[in-house]
Amino acid sequence: xxxxxxxxxxxxxxxxxxVAGLFSGRGFNxxxxxxxxxxxxxxxxxxxVTTGDDRIIEQxxxxxxKLIDVIxxxxxxxxxxxxxxxxxxxxxxxxxxxxxxxxxxxIFRASVVDSTPTTYTIEITGDTNKIxxxxxxxxxxxxxxxxxxGRVAIAREPVRPAATQPKRVAKD
Amino acid sequence: MxxxxxxxxxxxxxxxxxxxxxxxxxxVVLKIFDILHQQKDVNVILTRHEQGAGHMAEGxxxxxxxxxxxxxxxxxxxxxxxTALADAYMDSVPLVCxxxxxxxxxxxxxxxxxxxxxxxxxxxxxxxxxxxDVNDLAVTIKEAFYVATTGRPGPVLVxxxxxxxxxxxxxxxxxxxxxxxxNPTYDGNKWQIKQxxxxxxxxxxxxxxxxxxxxxxxASEELLELAELTHxxxxxxxxxxxxxxxxxxxxxxxLGMHGTYWANMAMHYSxxxxxxxxxxxxRVTGKVSExxxxxxxxxxxxxxxxxxxxxxxxxxxVGDCKSVLRELVQILRxxxxxxQKDLRKPWLDQIREWQRAHPLAxxxxxxxxxKPQHLIKRIYELTKDRDPIVATDVGQHxxxxxxxxKLAKPNRWLTSGGLGTMGFGFPAAMGAQxxxxxxxxxxxxxxxxxxMNTQELATAVVSKLPVKVFIVNNRFHGMVRQWQDLFYEGRxxxxxxxxxxxxxxxxxxxxxxxxxxxxxSEVDDVIREAMAVDKPVLIDVPVYQYENCYPMIPAGxxxxxxxxxxxxxxxxxQSAGAKVAGEDKDTVLTA
Numbered sequence: 001x002x003x004x005x006x007x008x009x010x011x012x013x014x015x016x017x018x019v020a021g022l023f024s025g026r027g028f029n030x031x032x033x034x035x036x037x038x039x040x041x042x043x044x045x046x047x048x049v050t051t052g053d054d055r056i057i058e059q060x061x062x063x064x065x066k067l068i069d070v071i072x073x074x075x076x077x078x079x080x081x082x083x084x085x086x087x088x089x090x091x092x093x094x095x096x097x098x099x100x101x102x103x104x105x106x107i108f109r110a111s112v113v114d115s116t117p118t119t120y121t122i123e124i125t126g127d128t129n130k131i132x133x134x135x136x137x138x139x140x141x142x143x144x145x146x147x148x149x150g151r152v153a154i155a156r157e158p159v160r161p162a163a164t165q166p167k168r169v170a171k172d
Numbered sequence: 173m174x175x176x177x178x179x180x181x182x183x184x185x186x187x188x189x190x191x192x193x194x195x196x197x198x199x200v201v202l203k204i205f206d207i208l209h210q211q212k213d214v215n216v217i218l219t220r221h222e223q224g225a226g227h228m229a230e231g232x233x234x235x236x237x238x239x240x241x242x243x244x245x246x247x248x249x250x251x252x253x254x255t256a257l258a259d260a261y262m263d264s265v266p267l268v269c270x271x272x273x274x275x276x277x278x279x280x281x282x283x284x285x286x287x288x289x290x291x292x293x294x295x296x297x298x299x300x301x302x303x304x305d306v307n308d309l310a311v312t313i314k315e316a317f318y319v320a321t322t323g324r325p326g327p328v329l330v331x332x333x334x335x336x337x338x339x340x341x342x343x344x345x346x347x348x349x350x351x352x353x354x355n356p357t358y359d360g361n362k363w364q365i366k367q368x369x370x371x372x373x374x375x376x377x378x379x380x381x382x383x384x385x386x387x388x389x390x391a392s393e394e395l396l397e398l399a400e401l402t403h404x405x406x407x408x409x410x411x412x413x414x415x416x417x418x419x420x421x422x423x424x425x426x427l428g429m430h431g432t433y434w435a436n437m438a439m440h441y442s443x444x445x446x447x448x449x450x451x452x453x454x455r456v457t458g459k460v461s462e463x464x465x466x467x468x469x470x471x472x473x474x475x476x477x478x479x480x481x482x483x484x485x486x487x488x489x490v491g492d493c494k495s496v497l498r499e500l501v502q503i504l505r506x507x508x509x510x511x512q513k514d515l516r517k518p519w520l521d522q523i524r525e526w527q528r529a530h531p532l533a534x535x536x537x538x539x540x541x542x543k544p545q546h547l548i549k550r551i552y553e554l555t556k557d558r559d560p561i562v563a564t565d566v567g568q569h570x571x572x573x574x575x576x577x578k579l580a581k582p583n584r585w586l587t588s589g590g591l592g593t594m595g596f597g598f599p600a601a602m603g604a605q606x607x608x609x610x611x612x613x614x615x616x617x618x619x620x621x622x623x624m625n626t627q628e629l630a631t632a633v634v635s636k637l638p639v640k641v642f643i644v645n646n647r648f649h650g651m652v653r654q655w656q657d658l659f660y661e662g663r664x665x666x667x668x669x670x671x672x673x674x675x676x677x678x679x680x681x682x683x684x685x686x687x688x689x690x691x692x693s694e695v696d697d698v699i700r701e702a703m704a705v706d707k708p709v710l711i712d713v714p715v716y717q718y719e720n721c722y723p724m725i726p727a728g729x730x731x732x733x734x735x736x737x738x739x740x741x742x743x744x745x746q747s748a749g750a751k752v753a754g755e756d757k758d759t760v761l762t763a
Contacts, residue, residue, distance in 0.1 A: 010353065014290060014302075025295050055480065062477040068299045068319065071353045 002031060003057050004083060004153045007046040007064055008072040011037055015069045019046065022067065028052065028060055032150030043071060047152045076153050083153035086125045088113070089135065092142035093120055101141055108134045119144060177306045177337040178207040181270070184313040186213050187345050190241050192232060192606050193217070194225040198245020199285060200334040201272035217606055217635045220627040222249050224599040226256020227625070230265045231603025234586045235561055237390065239266040239320050240603060246272045247285030250292060255593060257327045258296035262590025263411060264388060266325035268316050269297075273333040276304055289331040298326030306339040315349050323356030324475040325388055356474060360491030360499065368446070368470045368487050369503040375444035375468075377519045378404045381427065381456075384411030384589070385449015385473060385493050387582045392416065394497035395448065401504055403516040405523055407435045409450050410574055413585040418578025424523070425578070428456040429725050430571035433530035433734060436725065438523050439464060440732040447471045449493045452482040453590070458731045472496045530723070530736055532575050541716035542692055544569060544644045548616060549576045551642060554699045560612040561586065563601035563639075565621030566594045568650035568721045573616045595624025598641055602628060605637040612640070612703065619645040619672045629682040632708035640702045640709045646717045647672050654720045657742055658735070679710035688712045718746040 009015050016035060023030050031049040038045050050060060057075065064073045076083075093101050098120070105112060105122045108130065114121035124134050128151065135143070175183065181204055185193065192215045197205045208216050219225040222244045229240030244253045250271045260267040271293075274283040293300050299319045301312045312330060320328040372378060386395055392415050399406050399422050406416045407427040416423050427435040439445065445467045450456070452471075457463040463483055471478075471485040472493055479488045489496055534545040548569065562577055563586035564570040570587060579585055586604060588596035601615035622643050632639060644650075652667040676686030685707050689698035695713070702709045720742075723734040738746070 014294075017291070018294060021294055059477065059481060062479075066475070066477050068351060068354045 001051070001077075003050050003052065003060075004076040004081065004151065005048045005050060005061065005064070006074045006076055006153065006155075007048060007070055008038065009044050009046060009067075010069040010071065011042055011044040012069070015044070018067055018069060019048075019064070022063055023050075023060075026059070026063065028056065032148075034150040034152055047150070049151050074155065076155055079158075080156040081153050082156060083127055083151050084125055085128060085131055085149055085151045086123065087131050087135070087146065087148045089122045089124065089138060089143055090114075090145040091120050091122060091138050092144045093118060097141045101138065104134065104137045110134060174340040175343045176203065176207075176340050177309050177332065178203040180306070180309050180341070180343050181313070181332070181337065182207050182211060182214065183343055184310055184345060185241065188313075188317050189238070190214055193241050193243055194219055194228040194232070194603065194606075195243035196220075196222050196225055196245065196249060198247075198249050198272060200246045200274060201243060201249075201270075201332075201337070203334070203337040204243065204270075204272075204332075215606070217631065219599070219631050221625065222252035223255050223595065224602075224625055224628040224631065226253040226267070226269065227259070227593075227596050227599035228603035228606065229267050229269070230256060230260050230263075230596075231563060231586050231600030232607045233260075233265050233267055233603075234600070235583050235604035236607045237388065237583060239268050239317055241268050241270070243270045244272070245285065246274055246289065247287045249285075250287050250289045254292060254296060255591075257293055257329065259588050259591040259593045259596060260327040261296045261298065263588065264325050264384060265327065266320045266388075267327035268313075268320050269293075269327060269329045271329060271331050272337075273302070273331045275335040276333045277335070279333065289329065293329045296327070297329050298324075300329035300331065302331045303333070303336050306336050306341045309336060309341075310343060310345050311349065314346050315351065318349050319351070319354065323354070324385075324473075357476075357490050358474070358492040358495055360472065360489040360496035362499070364487055364489045365496060365499050366503060368472075368489060369500055369507065371444055371468055371470060371487060372402060372404070372446065372500075372504065373507060376515075377438075377442045377522075378402070378444040378446060379424075379438050379442040380404050380406045380446045380448065381409070381439065381450055382406060382412045382415055382448045383409040383450025384415075386412055386415040387449075389449065389474070389493040390582075391449070391492075391494035391497050392582045394494055394501060396420075397501050398497055398504070401501060401508055401512070403512050403520065404446070405438055405520065407431070407439055409453070409456060409589070410587060411589045412450070413574060413577070413587075414579035414582045417580045419580065423578070426574045428453075429458075429727075430575070430721055430723065432527075432532060432575065433723050433736065434523050434526035436723070436731045436734060437526045440730075441522075442467050445469045447473070448497065449473060451475075451478045454482070454727075457482060458725050458729050462730045464731075534719070536692075537716045540692060542689065542695060542713060544646065544715045544719050545572050545576065546692070547642070547644060547689075547695055547713050547715060548572045550695050551614065551616065551699055552577045554696065555612060555614065555703065556580075558612045558703075560584070560614050561601070561604045561608070563587065563597040563604065563613070563615040565597035565615075565617040566592045566651075567618045567621060568646075568654065568719070569616050569618045569621075569644040571651075571721045572644075594618075594621040596621075598622060598625050598639070599628050599631075601639040601641070602632055602635075602637045605639050606635070613638075615639055615641040617641055617643050618650060619643050619647060619675075620649045620669060622675075623672075626678070629679065629684055629708065629710070633683040638705070638707050638709070640711065642702075642711045642713060643675055645672065645675070645712055645714045646719070647714075648717060650719075651721070653718075657718075657720060658724075658726070658739075662742070662745055675710055675712035679708075684708040684710055686710050686712065688714075690714060
């Protein structure tokens with residue numbers, strides 16, 4: 001099963017190669033990896049999608065924690081989380097296919113971000129299933145290029161059951 | 173007053189209490205050497221190869237428990253020291269290695285003697301730093317020593333570009349540093365320690381399995397207390413020898429691939445394994461699926477990644493061995509009553525039986541050749557009163573030394589465990605000698621291993637490091653030949669060394685003392701003679717060439733299925749082959 005691990009690291013040179021080197025050196029997989037600075041510019045957040053049994057995931061989390069430039073590691077699969085990925089898909093369109101391409105984009109609530117007489121570039125955001133689905137539908141039309149961000153994810157805030165929440169009473 | 177980077181380097185070393193620096197110069201570190209030349213606080217030992225500098229720093233660190241420090245130049249200086257860094261990383265040796273780098277303006281330009289030192293050393297250091305600005309130098313050096321010596325120790329590299337060593341700035345040495353991503357856990361979880369104490373009280377056949385972590389955390393006293401309080405026998409890993417007194421009745425000696433029969437049997441049949449500062453290496457576990465089938469496992473280690481990496485653990489305790497053992501002893505002291513000894517009696521009797529059935533043994537050679545075990549045993553017996561530090565290289569002689577040297581104290585045993593680096597022993601011994609000039613420091617080497625760092629004979633002579641190097645000379649890569657005997661039908665591919673040099677003449681050529689024992693009757697005399705000389709001594713001892721090291725658990729085999737002697741068909745072959753070797757030996761000795 002895919003595991004999503006969120007890693008807060010020092011935002012400085014060489015840190016990415018330490019993380020990547022850890023995975024390659026110990027034979028762990030990286031399915032996807034995305035990195036960007038956090039609100040605090042001295043730190044970056046990496047979202048790593050990996051696979052492995054419980055023992056391997058436990059080792060990955062421990063080994064990541066052991067890296068000196070790693071500040072925090074969260075295995076998102078331990079709780080509820082939201083994940084998203086964005087893809088830019090450049091579709092080659094013959095005149096007779098152009099309407100179909102737009103229809104597909106519409107169904108997925110994707111938007112067209114660039115257009116030429118022979119291509120559309122479609123932007124889609126969603127979970128992996130959604131992205132795979134639109135790719136499957138666009139493929140018969142001819143995908144010229146595809147750029148995916150890799151997944152990013154964030155833990156869901158725990159929600160208290162409605163009964164325990166304070167009630168709002170309208171005042172007049 | 174503003175100081176140059178090189179002066180700051182020296183000031184930092186002084187403040188860290190560094191007395192000895194193992195170093196070899198080159199273009200980009202000349203400024204630093206120039207400063208070192210004008211002072212007397214740090215003793216600079218010039219080695220003949222950077223690998224030697226690295227291993228000497230390791231030997232220094234293992235013998236003192238403090239960080240070893242070395243300095244090398246860029247490019248080839250760096251690549252040469254990599255083996256020592258990798259060795260230190262595997263064996264958790266605190267090491268701070270400084271490397272020179274081309275000026276910052278040239279980094280990435282394929283400049284002369286440029287190498288990506290950070291990239292090269294990343295997988296074999298605990299951490300590494302590239303100092304890009306002289307203003308960062310002092311705090312970086314402080315951080316380097318902090319990272320190398322705390323938590324699970326390890327090697328740290330500081331890469332210093334030439335311009336950084338030449339630029340000037342105000343010198344301020346930080347009193348302490350903290351790194352937000354690095355917070356080792358020292359105190360074990362109290363609840364887990366209580367669980368461990370309960371498991372120990374319940375166990376019928378417990379065994380302590382202790383590793384090098386006990387030595388680096390300085391937990392030998394606590395270990396002895398725990399073992400004596402609970403009457404639990406102690407198995408030591410190769411790295412742990414000396415952590416528990418070798419001649420103590422509860423010492424089982426070394427376990428693992430070439431461990432004693434009873435140490436491995438005790439492990440296999442135990443119902444509780446108490447692992448302390450050990451990492452369940454494959455040379456210890458054998459076949460993991462059949463490792464200690466009936467045992468619960470308690471694992472005490474400062475490195476969380478060691479826990480549950482290779483085997484499943486029932487009671488994990490992350491923390492420093494010393495502090496965890498101390499707490500464990502406190503709890504047990506309150507609960508243990510007098511009957512521990514009686515409770516353990518059947519288990520200890522069982523172990524004694526194993527010990528009687530298959531003690532460490534060898535037969536003297538009918539043709540009068542010196543058996544390597546005999547030599548090593550005699551070295552131990554004739555030197556033990558002087559509490560020597562013993563370094564070894566890697567191979568058969570290392571395993572025999574581990575079996576026959578029953579060290580009484582920690583920090584006396586310098587050996588390359590995890591990486592198995594041939595050529596380690598001689599420079600490591602010199603590093604220890606540099607730390608303890610008055611002490612007897614021995615090195616037990618093989619003829620193959622010794623030839624991997626022979627050049628350091630010059631360092632030993634020039635820097636007056638009077639180590640005593642015994643070459644267990646079988647003109648083979650002995651351990652390779654043993655595997656070829658057992659698993660490759662005796663085809664000695666590239667394991668026979670044919671003409672080894674005349675080691676006595678070699679020693680003399682370097683200005684050291686060369687000695688040789690060719691007959692059984694000369695062994696004791698040559699050991700005594702070597703000990704009496706206050707100079708580096710190389711003692712060449714040609715030994716019976718086909719001796720194999722037992723017990724042996726074949727790689728991937730199960731711990732209770734040990735090979736205890738040569739298989740019969742092998743014995744026949746050896747007696748035929750020995751004649752050829754005998755002729756050859758004569759030509760070497762008279763050469």
